[in-house]
Amino acid sequence: MQDQKVLDHAQSHKGMVRVGKDEFQPALFELIEGWLGTAPIDVVACGMVGARQGWVEAPYSAVPCEPIPVAPFRVPNTDTRIRAFVVPGLKQTAPPDVMRGEETQISGFLATHQNWDGVICLPGTHTKWVQVSAGEVVSFRTFMTGEMFDLLGGQSVLKHSVGEGWDDAAFAEATADALSKPEQLAARLFGLRAADLLRGQDSGITRARLSGFLIGAELAATRPYWLGQQLAIIGAENLSEIYAKALQQQGAFVETANSTQCTLTGLLQARNLTRQTA
């Protein structure tokens, strides 16, 4: 675990969806070409870059297993100035589920939390709930909560009623409502539009309520995951805080971890695996 100092960083908005199979190396070089010398430098990547539509398909490892149970996948035919590796994702057969990228964050989290057993929530477009025991990912479930929030708030009839603001009390109330009556979610959503049409409900309150209904429904489905468990949240700061609040309202004790730090630590671990095998 040497070389832990970040010397520089760069980022791009080009995700897998916008980059063709042959465009990954050029997109990477736009960011890092200035850092390269003549001797090959190791590039270690994780996430959708290893999907079928990614740079190279890195086959899933099957749970239960360590978050990074095998050496990262070497990308063939790269520019000679780099050796590129992709961390494989994890799959679960029953119920069917997959992850790419979160395994690296979990690995990084566990590296700094020796003997940690419990449940990790990784909120995002596709939120993951991951059961960890004895250093292994035992099981996990994925929720499309973030994507549904974006679609409903940005592209459904609710877009006319959802604004930029936020209201903590409205969020808490909606979360509790969905947790206690999850079967009513489908009924609650259009009610947000009607409340705007009939009584001009504030658009920030509407946004908080939409988020609360969706996260509440997710917490209803994941109750066996979080009830009475040791909990950690790894994610973007704002979103982690929202999930932490919702869980704390239910009496859960939650630790939050910085997702960038977890990713970097996990990638370092992956790189150490490549050195063993190289």
Add this chain to the structure above:
Amino acid sequence: MQDQKVLDHAQSHKGMVRVGKDEFQPALFELIEGWLGTAPIDVVACGMVGARQGWVEAPYSAVPCEPIPVAPFRVPNTDTRIRAFVVPGLKQTAPPDVMRGEETQISGFLATHQNWDGVICLPGTHTKWVQVSAGEVVSFRTFMTGEMFDLLGGQSVLKHSVGEGWDDAAFAEATADALSKPEQLAARLFGLRAADLLRGQDSGITRARLSGFLIGAELAATRPYWLGQQLAIIGAENLSEIYAKALQQQGAFVETANSTQCTLTGLLQARNLTRQTA
């Protein structure tokens, strides 16, 4: 109820979303100008044409009330060859809800079902469940099931896995699953993507399961509406059949009614109200 013969029909794909405030009459005239003479002809309309963004805003009537409790709203400043009217929608204060268009279909349905008490389901983009008693709409709830199906199947990550086909058994199984465990809906959705990635689940089966999960969740929320009630479904033929099947699986007895016929009958009733007041 004279003049019941349909002499001709015409339709346009220009909905409220694509037509500006001043473009309603031109859009209408594209369709019907050939039918007009010199004496004014009555045009009776219902639906989003009466919304704030529509041709003329026709204020909602509050339930409980008859489906069309007041004379349609006269559109001001039309071409002299027409007298145009818009049927007002219905609103409910608690829980907040609104409808525009369905009230006309309900009115048409009740005209041919004397003394009918029960619950009417009107499936569509925004499915309505309407409790009817003694000729009045007592209460109703709206579900964004159709819009969510379109967004999830067409614009979320599921679009890569949802195809054109259908599978009755997969639909029935998914409906029953969502009805018995509605809190698991949020978990089921991403499972459709994973089942495709991991075992190449047929895209028609995926489509039927997506529909089944969403309709099952709606039926879980509307159980008090349909359990042990006299039921009618008014909607497009295919969609009505899907809802009827799902309800019949739960042991409900369901009658289906032709939505075009209900709309025409309802509009005739609305026109008769304008004659009384004209």
